Each structure stands twice: as structure tokens, then as C-alpha cells.
Amino acid sequence: MESTDVQDPAVRPSNAGERDVRAERNGGRPTLEFAGKVPYDAYVHATTLHSLQRTLSGDPGEMSFLMVSQIMELYFKLIRHELFQTQAAVRADDPWSALVPLRRAALHLEGLNAAWQTLSWMTPADFNRFRDLLGEGSGFQSAMYRQVEFLLGLKTASLIRPFRGYEVYDELQAALTGPSLWDDVIALLARAGHDIPADQLDRDFSAEHEPHPAVSAAWVAIYRDNVPGNHLRMLGEALAEVSEQFGDWRYRHLKTVQRTMGAKTGTGGSNGMAWLQRSMSRTVFPELWTSRTEM
Ligand code: HEM
Numbered sequence: 001m002e003s004t005d006v007q008d009p010a011v012r013p014s015n016a017g018e019r020d021v022r023a024e025r026n027g028g029r030p031t032l033e034f035a036g037k038v039p040y041d042a043y044v045h046a047t048t049l050h051s052l053q054r055t056l057s058g059d060p061g062e063m064s065f066l067m068v069s070q071i072m073e074l075y076f077k078l079i080r081h082e083l084f085q086t087q088a089a090v091r092a093d094d095p096w097s098a099l100v101p102l103r104r105a106a107l108h109l110e111g112l113n114a115a116w117q118t119l120s121w122m123t124p125a126d127f128n129r130f131r132d133l134l135g136e137g138s139g140f141q142s143a144m145y146r147q148v149e150f151l152l153g154l155k156t157a158s159l160i161r162p163f164r165g166y167e168v169y170d171e172l173q174a175a176l177t178g179p180s181l182w183d184d185v186i187a188l189l190a191r192a193g194h195d196i197p198a199d200q201l202d203r204d205f206s207a208e209h210e211p212h213p214a215v216s217a218a219w220v221a222i223y224r225d226n227v228p229g230n231h232l233r234m235l236g237e238a239l240a241e242v243s244e245q246f247g248d249w250r251y252r253h254l255k256t257v258q259r260t261m262g263a264k265t266g267t268g269g270s271n272g273m274a275w276l277q278r279s280m281s282r283t284v285f286p287e288l289w290t291s292r293t294e295m
Pocket of ligand 1: 273
């Protein structure tokens with residue numbers, strides 16, 4: 001599960017009364033003097049965030065590559081957070097409450113996907129000016145992205161190997177070996193009375209879930225039940241949205257790769273586009289899509 005930092009004690013709580021007194025004292029203008037740290041910085045840690053853009057070249061285009069990567073890393077973490085919230089609600093047999101973090105996850109994915117646009121200026125010549133300096137570095141080695149994939153049910157045990165000896169390893173291991181959100185949803189369907197075989201519920205979760213006709217049949221039945229308050233159908237649609245948006249991220253990434261380096265070998269050691277295309281062929285929440293043929 002997620003580790004969250006305790007709130008910085010430098011952020012002193014306030015209330016409406018205190019705010020009114022301050023505004024009165026300031027004559028309606030914002031406060032400009034603080035006894036301790038600037039409260040915004042104490043909360044957002046903007047100074048720390050802005051100290052992390054360490055480019056490797058003098059090329060002016062590299063900054064946008066580095067910062068878009070960092071922005072995407074933050075989004076991966078935010079999406080992971082929403083998926084944890086969703087999992088907790090699903091495990092508590094509360095699909096209605098799961099809709100809220102799922103909606104947030106879909107909106108964050110939309111924001112994440114929009115960030116690809118800011119790299120679309122980059123031609124192969126632009127990228128080549130600093131590409132060698134990245135050495136063996138590749139987004140493929142993003143531990144946070146890998147956790148998101150695991151939570152969505154795309155499991156490949158070997159991909160946690162680069163992180164052995166790192167702090168993040170335990171989190172990755174937990175995400176790999178624990179049930180994905182899709183496994184949790186399948187268990188919810190079983191508890192809701194759908195006929196799900198036992199081997200779908202009690203299994204080695206570090207192996208990727210294979211699409212199963214019983215899960216597909218459950219979704220056909222859920223979608224047929226066209227009554228108000230069909231929370232499972234609403235859950236299905238919210239999950240489909242997340243699956244689609246995540247697919248859009250992978251597609252936009254692939255197009256960015258094609259634009260900036262064609263079919264060259266990747267810095268991460270793969271054969272680049274061909275490897276990414278194979279990776280993309282795995283579907284998130286597969287029976288939500290296969291079941292549509294039977295609906
Ligand atoms: C010019 C822009 C980019 C290019 C040319 C590029 C290229 C590649 C290539 C070739 C791979 C396959 C592994 C390898 O390196 O051999 C890869 C994987 C990956 N990249 Fe990028 N990338 C770009 C931007 C980004 C950005 C901004 C992110 C965000 C953090 C990112 C995240 C990832 C992730 C998560 C994977 C693994 C995908 C998977 O496992 O299916 N990439 N990238």
C-alpha cells in the first residue's frame with residue numbers, strides 16, 4: 001500500500017476568523033511577511049521541486065524532455081494513489097464509492113496524456129543532440145509506471161529486477177504479488193453472486209490474469225441489467241474509461257518514439273518500437289472489452 005508523508009508542522013492551520021482578521025489588518029492585500037518558512041513552500045515544496053531539473057547537455061530542448069518526464073512521473077504517482085483508493089472501495093464491496101477515485105484517475109490520465117503534446121516539437125535531429133548523454137537511461141526503468149501497470153493487471157515479474165536493492169523494491173514486489181485492481185473487481189463480481197470459478201479468485205497474482213469467459217459472461221449480465229442504481233455497470237464504464245485513457249498514453253508514447261527516433265534501438269536496450277508494440281498488445285481489464293461482442 002501507499003506510504004504518505006506526515007504533514008509538515010511548518011504549515012500552521014488557520015480558520016475563517018483568523019483569515020478575516022488578517023485581511024482587515026492587511027487592508028485587503030495579501031500577507032508579505034512570515035515568521036517562518038513561506039507557507040506555500042512549506043506545503044508544496046516548490047523550492048525542492050524546482051531544484052530537480054538537472055539537464056545533462058547545454059541543449060535548450062533537453063529541459064522540455066526532462067521536465068515532461070518529471071511531470072509524467074508525478075502523474076503516475078497520483079494515478080497509483082487513485083487506484084489504491086479504488087481498490088480499497090472495491091474490497092469493501094462499495095462500487096459506488098469506487099467511482100469517485102476512478103473518475104479522478106481518468107481525469108489525471110487525461111492531463112498526463114495532454115503532456116505528450118509539449119514534446120511534439122521534437123524531431124530526430126533535436127533528440128539526437130542530447131540522446132547519447134542519456135546513456136542507458138529509459139522511461140522503461142520507471143518504478144512508478146511499473147506499479148501503475150501492475151495495479152492495472154499488466155504483470156511481468158522480471159521487470160522488477162532493476163530495482164533490487166532500492167527502497168522502492170518492496171512496493172513493487174507488493175504490487176506484483178498482490179491482487180491487481182482487476183483481480184479485486186473479479187472477486188467483487190463473485191461476491192455479488194456472479195458465477196466465477198474458484199481458480200480465478202485464488203491464484204498466483206504475480207502472473208498476468210488470462211481473460212476468462214466466466215468473467216466476460218458476468219459483465220454481459222451486468223450490462224443487460226438496465227435498472228437505475230446498477231453500480232456494477234457504472235463501475236464497468238468507469239474502469240473502461242481508465243483502460244482507454246491508459247491505452248491512449250501508450251499510443252501517444254509510441255507516436256512520440258516514432259517521431260523522435262523512428263525504429264532505432266532504445267536507450268533501455270530494447271529494439272524500441274517493436275518492443276513497445278508488443279508491450280501495448282496487452283489489454284487492461286480485458287473482459288470489459290471482449291464482453292461487448294456478446295452484449
Ligand atoms: C523523445 C521521447 C521518448 C522516446 C524516444 C522514448 C523511447 C522509449 C523506448 C525506445 C522505450 C522502450 C525501452 C527502451 O528504451 O529500450 C521506452 C519505454 C518507456 N518509456 Fe519512453 N520515450 C520517450 C519519452 C518518454 C517519457 C516522457 C516518458 C515518461 C516518463 C516515458 C516513459 C516510458 C515508459 C514508462 C516506458 C516503458 C513502457 C512499457 O513498459 O511498455 N518515455 N521509451
